[in-house]
Structure formats: C-alpha cells, structure tokens
Amino acid sequence: MYGEASPASDAPALPLPQISQDYAPFYEGVAAHKLLVQQCAACGTVNHPPQVMCPSCQGLDFGWRESGLEGILYSYTVHHHPPLAGFASPHPVGLAEMEDGFRLVAALHGLEADGPAIGMKLRVEFFTREDGFPLFRFVPAAEGEGA
C-alpha cells in the first residue's frame, strides 16, 4: 500500500531534527538503538517529549531510562498532500501508547494492505536513513509479541 521513498541519487534532503542540550540524550539513545525516556531524578516522573523542569516537583536534574519498544497504536494519519521531500506518498505516521506509559510519534512502516488501525500492536524499529542519520519507526509487532 505504501511505497518506498525514492532512491538516494535523486532524493531531496531529508529533514533533520533540531537538537538542543535538552533533547540530545534522546537522539544519542536512538543512535545507540535505545529508546530513552527522561525521568526526574528527584521524584521519578517520566517526561516525554523532554522538558527542562519536572512539572511534578520542579526538579532540574534528570536521568534517562531505557524503555520497552512495544506499543499500541493510539492514533494515526496518512499524509497525501503536499509532497514531502524525502518521503513516499502516501505516508502513514502513528502515535503509539508505549508499554512504559508515554506516547511516541514515528512513521508507520511495513503495514499490510489494509493500513493502520487504532489498537494494533507495534514495535519500535531502529534504522539508518540513506543520509546516515539514525532514526526509528513503528513496525507491526509479530503475532504472539506485543505489550
């Protein structure tokens, strides 16, 4: 149902995220094939996306906890128009409720022909883009797996 992006030779530049000090550990985790989630050192509250202050106790010190890779599709969209540089069209993107209790956005990859469905089991898959940037996407979790 969803094609592959065009080959690198004629592909336009893919978007890069902006990475501040506050987001860097998350992306460093992705490069190491780990899904890291920010956790307040004082009270243990989990924040995702990253924050600079814990909304529960106003702490400024955080650790980064490795999270499980399984999730359930909470919502999705399939982008059709306008064309997105570096992405096939149509392009499905999901929002998953992860097993460790936070939500995560990523592209949906390797779906069956009937497309995404809320409630389907997903797994985070790390991959390296054609431009060398390490990223992750959701793939359907195999039968018998799952959160």
Place this chain on the structure above:
Amino acid sequence: MSVRDKAAIVGLGATEFSKNSGRSEMRLAMEAINAALADAGLAPGDVDGIVSFEMDNNSEAEILRNLGGPHLRFFTKIGFGGGGAGGAIQQASLAVAAGVAETVICFRAMNERSGQRFGNPMLQNQVTAEQLLMSFHTVHGLQTAAAFTAMAMRRYMHETGATTDDFATISIAARKHAATNPRAWFYGKPITREDYHASRLIADPLRLLDCCQESDGAVAVVVTSLERAKDLRQRPVKIRAAAQGLGRGTCVLTNYYRPDIAPRDESRVVSEQLYRAAGLGPEDMDLAIIYDHFGPTLLPALEAYGFCAWGEAKDFIKDGAIEVGGRLPVNTNGGQVGEAYIHGMNGVGEAVRQLRGEAVNQVAGAANILVTAGNGVPTSAMILGV
C-alpha cells in the same frame, strides 16, 4: 475590574479575498485599515493603538508612517497564528478600558496564497523552543497543519463515533453559506455530499473539502470606548468578553501527550472565562463563528464552548442545525472553508455585520455571537453583542 461592554467595535474594513491580490501585504493592511476608519467615521490621525498577529509581516511603525498620524501609544502582537483573533480584541478592549489608548486598530493582512503558504511542511531552521518540539515530529514525515490535525481528529472519531459523513455535513453547511455571500471565494459554488466524499485526501481522514482555503486579503476593525462609540457613525458592537487560553499539555497543533488529544482543552479554558465574564451562556448565543482551519474541528469546539456534551457534536450538527434557520447557525459567511482564510479576522467581520443587521445570510435579531479563534493551538475567543 470587569471590562464587559466597556469597549466596542465601531468600524470594519476589508479588502477583497483572493488567491493572488497582486499587491503587497502592506498595501492590503492599509486598504483595510483605511476602510475601517471610514466606516467608523474616524480619521487616520485618531488611531493611537494597533494590535495584530505575530505572524503578520507588517510593522506598526510602517503603518503609522502610512497613516500619517501623530503617534501610537499602544501596539502589540498576538502569537500562535490562527489562535490570535480573540487575543487581539482582548488587548484592544483592555487598552481602551484602562485608558491606555482610545482608538485601536486590530488587523490581519496577508498574501497567504500567493506568498508564504501555511499549508506547506513546517520545516524551519531557527532553534526555538517551539521548533525543537516541531522538528521532533517533522523528522518522521509528520509535517503539515493538516497532518497534525488529522492525527487528533482520527482519535476523536475513534472515541466519539463521529464519521467522515459528519465532516461532510460541516463542509456542506460552510459552502451553502458561502454560495450566497458575494465576498466569499466560493460564492455561487455550493457542494453536495458526493462532492465531499469524492474530494482528494490531504491527510487521512481530512479531505480537500475539510481544509480552509489559502487566501490573500486583509481585515481590520476599529475598537474604542463604548462611551465614544455612541457618537460615531455605526451601531456599536459591544465587546462583552474576550479571553485567551492555554491548557496543561498544550503543544502547538500536536497535543499528543495529554490525556485528551482532541483540539478541545485550550478552548475550554477560554470558554469558562468568556461566559463568566459576559454573564451569558451558550444558550444565549444567536449564532457562532467557529474557527475552521479544518472544518471537522468544529466538533470538539462545539463541545468545548458548551453547546453540547463531550462526544455529542456529531448529533448536534445534524438536520441543518448549523445552517441559517437551524438552532445554532455557524459561520454564516461560509467560514474559512467557504469565504476566506484571514486567520479568523474575517469571522470577526461577519459577526459585526450580523450584529448590525447587515449580513447577507442574516440571522434575524442576532444580539449575541460567540467568535472563536483556532483550536489545537494556544487560543482565544470573544463574545460580541448589541
């Protein structure tokens, strides 16, 4: 201090709405401002305050240079794009009520179709707090306002049972109103349910006919004290209340990390303030102008502004309820889907015309109107009345 009915809209001006204005945004701004002043019976030199949108490219300094007035004493801009119209009117009413300024222009002028198009992928290079979060999503190919909103509305459908046929009802109503409004881009062009379902997907579940237009144009209003308004040319449109709102977990268009991801929470913050400040309830509204960057977002907005309970908007809109003649006519100008997309300021204009009794799709005896700004972003709204 209550500012209820302390300030009023006394002038309205606008350019034509098009896809290519053929002139600069500054020129559009000055045409609309000049028309609003003429409508009010005021002179350019009377203007001492200006409120616009952060996204507006025109500067107050250039406006004053063009107006030829002696001075400005108050000028500010509201953030978050389409969330701003109620904030602009609120700033003007506060300034007037506090005596900081006497004659304040609120305007939005843009060549959004022929110039910078807001429907494009949101890829920017400035490192800002907002862009850090935006790029956290855009890197995955989630890049447009339509796609951000589609994600929220898909979940809304799942939770409430709303369908794309309900979305069609909203689009059909907007185009029906636009069809009899000569100012509307889609004047004379109503759509059928079949047209809706045949229109192409933009970001599933949103189709082309769910999306607001991309427009060139400008709208300006003049705000002054109610006391002074009584001596001016037009019937004063009172600012009963105006409020801004941001909720816990609000992220710009991507409210995905709070319990309810529908574009509803920040509107509820506004709604509670508005009705309390105005001493009115949703049942007192004769019609509503509800921001339709994407028509389906009317559903959570109707719930947030108290017209129906959570999840019941899909039933509320049935049987012509949001058309003129229905129990709550909505977007009688055709909205931003049917008339034009001027960041909600054209909706303020429609409310003014309705309250003066001059609208093309007039609601008889309209005395109180809710006008909202965009939901899913830090937002605002107002209640206007006569």
